[in-house]
Amino acid sequence: MYRVLGSYTTTTIPYYKQNLHDSKTWNCGTSLILTAGEDSMKQVDENVREIGALLADETTQQILIETTTEPMSANELSDACDVSPQTIYRRLEDLNEYDMIAEEVNLDDGGHHYKVYTATLDSVVIKLTSEGFELDLSLREQMAARFTQFIDEVRNR
Helix, strand or coil, X not given: CEEEECCEEEEEEEEEEECCCCCCCEEEEEEEEEECCHHXXXXXXXXXXXXXXXXXXXXXXXXXHHHHHCCEEHHHHHHHHCCCHHHHHHHHHHHHHCCCEEEEEEECCCCCEEEEEEECEEEEEXXXXXXXXXXXXXXECCHHHHHHHHHHHHHCC
């Protein structure tokens, strides 16, 4: 699948890899590879810098770590990271821009809606090439997204 983000093209490639903790299970997801022609290499380099700065931030790192094992609300993340909810929302917005976090709406016991967030980032690889940088984000797909994709593929046959 190809999609254009800004002035560069991303390629999303499904992947399957064996789980290191349990050799009987496999993880699946997608790799998001940013590539560009000569004209748009500056945009890719800028995105590499932006993503690098985002991932260097301690709050961002803690959000990703906290939401790797279970979904958490912004208030729960604020408590866990010991920062203001506004800071959490800014980081979540930045992470969402690069699809490194997924959000889901839940209902509490009183019937009120609230969002919970789950990390989708699996790995980041930055390669230096003769033309600049190449960024490979491996993202874990959420079960609902995989199911929707499966249904779409069945319908399109």
